[in-house]
Amino acid sequence: MRVTDPAELLAAAQSGDRGAVARLISYVERGGDDAAAVSRLTWSAARRANLIGMTGAPGAGKSTLTNMLIQHVRAKGERIAVLAVDPSSPFTNGAILGDRVRMQDHATDDGVFIRSMATRGQVGGLALATPEAARVLAAAGYPTVLIETVGVGQVEVEIAGAADTTVVVVNPGWGDAVQANKAGLLEVADVFVINKADRPGVAEVRRDLEAMLDMHVAPGPWRPPIVEAVAARGEGAQDVWAAINAHRAHIVETGELVRRQAKRAEIEVREIVVRTIEAKAVAMLNSEQGAALTANVLDGSIDPHEAAAAILNEMET
Amino acid sequence: MRVTDPAELLAAAQSGDRGAVARLISYVERGGDDAAAVSRLTWSAARRANLIGMTGAPGAGKSTLTNMLIQHVRAKGERIAVLAVDPSSPFTNGAILGDRVRMQDHATDDGVFIRSMATRGQVGGLALATPEAARVLAAAGYPTVLIETVGVGQVEVEIAGAADTTVVVVNPGWGDAVQANKAGLLEVADVFVINKADRPGVAEVRRDLEAMLDMHVAPGPWRPPIVEAVAARGEGAQDVWAAINAHRAHIVETGELVRRQAKRAEIEVREIVVRTIEAKAVAMLNSEQGAALTANVLDGSIDPHEAAAAILNEMET
Numbered sequence: 001m002r003v004t005d006p007a008e009l010l011a012a013a014q015s016g017d018r019g020a021v022a023r024l025i026s027y028v029e030r031g032g033d034d035a036a037a038v039s040r041l042t043w044s045a046a047r048r049a050n051l052i053g054m055t056g057a058p059g060a061g062k063s064t065l066t067n068m069l070i071q072h073v074r075a076k077g078e079r080i081a082v083l084a085v086d087p088s089s090p091f092t093n094g095a096i097l098g099d100r101v102r103m104q105d106h107a108t109d110d111g112v113f114i115r116s117m118a119t120r121g122q123v124g125g126l127a128l129a130t131p132e133a134a135r136v137l138a139a140a141g142y143p144t145v146l147i148e149t150v151g152v153g154q155v156e157v158e159i160a161g162a163a164d165t166t167v168v169v170v171n172p173g174w175g176d177a178v179q180a181n182k183a184g185l186l187e188v189a190d191v192f193v194i195n196k197a198d199r200p201g202v203a204e205v206r207r208d209l210e211a212m213l214d215m216h217v218a219p220g221p222w223r224p225p226i227v228e229a230v231a232a233r234g235e236g237a238q239d240v241w242a243a244i245n246a247h248r249a250h251i252v253e254t255g256e257l258v259r260r261q262a263k264r265a266e267i268e269v270r271e272i273v274v275r276t277i278e279a280k281a282v283a284m285l286n287s288e289q290g291a292a293l294t295a296n297v298l299d300g301s302i303d304p305h306e307a308a309a310a311i312l313n314e315m316e317t
Numbered sequence: 318m319r320v321t322d323p324a325e326l327l328a329a330a331q332s333g334d335r336g337a338v339a340r341l342i343s344y345v346e347r348g349g350d351d352a353a354a355v356s357r358l359t360w361s362a363a364r365r366a367n368l369i370g371m372t373g374a375p376g377a378g379k380s381t382l383t384n385m386l387i388q389h390v391r392a393k394g395e396r397i398a399v400l401a402v403d404p405s406s407p408f409t410n411g412a413i414l415g416d417r418v419r420m421q422d423h424a425t426d427d428g429v430f431i432r433s434m435a436t437r438g439q440v441g442g443l444a445l446a447t448p449e450a451a452r453v454l455a456a457a458g459y460p461t462v463l464i465e466t467v468g469v470g471q472v473e474v475e476i477a478g479a480a481d482t483t484v485v486v487v488n489p490g491w492g493d494a495v496q497a498n499k500a501g502l503l504e505v506a507d508v509f510v511i512n513k514a515d516r517p518g519v520a521e522v523r524r525d526l527e528a529m530l531d532m533h534v535a536p537g538p539w540r541p542p543i544v545e546a547v548a549a550r551g552e553g554a555q556d557v558w559a560a561i562n563a564h565r566a567h568i569v570e571t572g573e574l575v576r577r578q579a580k581r582a583e584i585e586v587r588e589i590v591v592r593t594i595e596a597k598a599v600a601m602l603n604s605e606q607g608a609a610l611t612a613n614v615l616d617g618s619i620d621p622h623e624a625a626a627a628i629l630n631e632m633e634t
Contacts, residue, residue, distance in 0.1 A: 036622045277591060
């Protein structure tokens with residue numbers, strides 16, 4: 001019989017059943033009561049999972065860098081999991097996506113778990129499902145979870161930015177191509193990696209980043225270091241990992257880690273409240289009463305704010 | 318004295334005051350009571366604004382194509398506005414962004430209004446502010462509003478997909494680079510434009526798109542046409558505009574336009590409900606009671622779902 005009970009699945013996951021891990025993550029992706037049950041179970045076990053965010057423009061080489069870091073971490077005997085929230089990631093293996101599924105490099109290694117998060121469903125749902133999935137992984141024996149998101153898109157940048165340490169990946173030439181959400185990325189960066197550093201223009205991108213840091217980052221105890229790598233050739237893993245660990249040591253020492261965990265808990269509580277109400281609003285809009293409201297909005301007799309007020313009023317009674 | 322009353326600002330906007338238009342859009346970006354007031358005023362005037370969505374991977378040439386369409390439309394004497402939701406768009410002129418602000422091509426033309434939407438603030442807030450800003454523009458005398466979003470990111474694709482007609486911009490070579498959220502883009506496309514069609518690989522991308530359409534689009538009255546353009550040289554404007562108008566004629570005839578407007582109204586009502594509750598949840602989390610809840614979550618005595626339930630309970634009483 002197929003196990004569906006979250007508690008039994010978690011026990012199976014903790015004894016090494018990878019299928020159980022995958023099923024628990026599917027529960028948190030779908031939301032609802034099962035997701036809440038999984039979240040309750042994993043909270044006590046793993047609320048302090050070590051989260052590393054990795055973000056940057058499409059094509060910056062985030063997945064190649066992730067792949068390199070996995071090899072580096074595994075060589076030291078540590079376990080690591082990856083959540084790919086990026087639809088353009090080669091780790092994402094949808095029907096149309098995923099031409100080069102490099103995750104197969106690690107398919108036979110029990111010390112690595114790689115999973116892409118589905119982006120369908122409610123807008124913003126990923127902001128809730130991603131930290132919940134990270135806790136499933138931590139509870140299942142992967143204390144370090146790397147979350148890869150594309151550095152474009154409101155939700156995606158917020159998810160990477162909510163990690164303990166956020167790595168922003170840039171390339172030589174980023175100064176020319178207005179392809180990255182530079183201001184948004186600057187705001188969340190704890191470590192910069194100049195990937196593809198064998199190409200011309202490394203000095204320019206470094207100067208560009210330093211100038212942006214001078215302009216926008218308040219002088220404080222942590223200035224994001226700028227590390228070079230050529231991930232496709234496996235160069236720079238040690239430096240990137242050292243920078244991540246240095247940042248972690250810094251935030252542990254200063255108490256910033258606890259502040260980030262508190263901030264994350266707040267965001268998560270807020271998201272649960274919002275998703276709960278959203279589900280109620282959708283149900284009400286799909287009801288007969290909702291259809292009447294929408295018809296009134298469409299014919300102009302009320303405006304969307306009046307319709308929303310009617311729904312909010314209905315919810316309170 | 319500086320006019321701040323939404324009704325007075327709208328009157329000024331309607332008599333050609335571009336600063337008033339900009340200020341009204343700032344109101345809807347910020348949200349809150351002023352946004353609601355602006356939305357009420359513009360709903361009756363412009364609830365049926367013609368919305369064209371334009372999306373695609375970063376670097377696909379969306380802004381160049383937009384620029385070309387503006388020139389085409391202006392040559393026919395029609396008025397048009399553009400909302401750029403894409404942080405990588407050259408139309409976006411933040412402090413760090415916007416190296417090549419091509420909007421200046423149109424700076425002296427009263428028949429064109431170009432504006433970038435701020436991406437700061439609440440996650441998902443843009444899903445509400447963008448249609449409200451489009452109505453400001455329609456009420457101010459720009460009946461056609463082109464909404465440009467980057468085709469990566471949950472919120473961004475939903476915004477473009479909620480238009481009457483959604484144009485998805487691709488390039489030769491898109492089959493190789495796993496950079497685009499292909500499945501998500503396929504789902505929202507009404508018209509495909511192969512931009513940069515002077516490069517090799519046009520036949521391949523066309524074959525790729527046709528195969529995806531065969532596989533994923535139910536046979537129906539509208540199959541998205543695939544139009545070629547070289548926007549940087551001004552080639553293809555007529556074909557792209559004709560395809561957009563053909564789609565519009567089709568949805569008017571079949572009643573699909575009304576269904577899309579109804580769907581959009583529903584999304585908007587849902588978003589107002591969600592943002593209202595989100596603001597309340599944030600206020601509660603920032604209160605003394607909220608701080609106590611967060612502390613309990615952090616020390617593991619309750620989990621985020623229990624904290625959210627406490628907040629939801631508090632809201633209902």
